[in-house]
């Protein structure tokens with residue numbers, strides 16, 4: 001049996017997992033940059049508390065899905081380096097989760113920012 005870990009080392013391993021995903025997955029870096037941009041937009045447009053909840057949930061949803069996707073890819077590559085229909089099913093399902101999360105995030109961003117962006121453009125033009 002493996003030795004029990006302190007909460008500190010558990011936290012460190014979790015950060016290592018996030019670091020690994022950031023280093024190896026360009027999509028993760030893109031998600032983080034977009035999330036930071038959306039958070040900046042939320043500050044600029046002074047969105048409501050409820051809108052913040054949806055925006056932050058959407059960002060967390062996408063980034064969490066990408067972390068699970070990376071975990072699935074790593075395990076599949078470890079146990080099935082050769083082409084196998086189940087390896088394909090696992091990777092495709094994980095990729096599907098990221099896609100679903102991203103679609104939810106785009107819809108959330110559209111609902112929250114459509115009106116304030118439109119108002120800003122009306123003022124500028």
Ligand SMILES: Nc1ncnc2c1ncn2[C@@H]1O[C@H](COP(=O)(O)OP(=O)(O)OP(=O)(O)O)[C@@H](O)[C@H]1O
Pocket residue numbers: 025073080081082083084085087088091092095
């Ligand atoms: N061992 C395998 N057996 C069968 N199909 C696979 C296998 N590995 C990958 N595939 C297919 O290729 C697709 C892309 O796999 P890959 O590992 O390159 O994922 P990716 O999302 O492009 O990864 P990355 O984000 O690291 O570039 C999978 O969604 C799956 O359909």
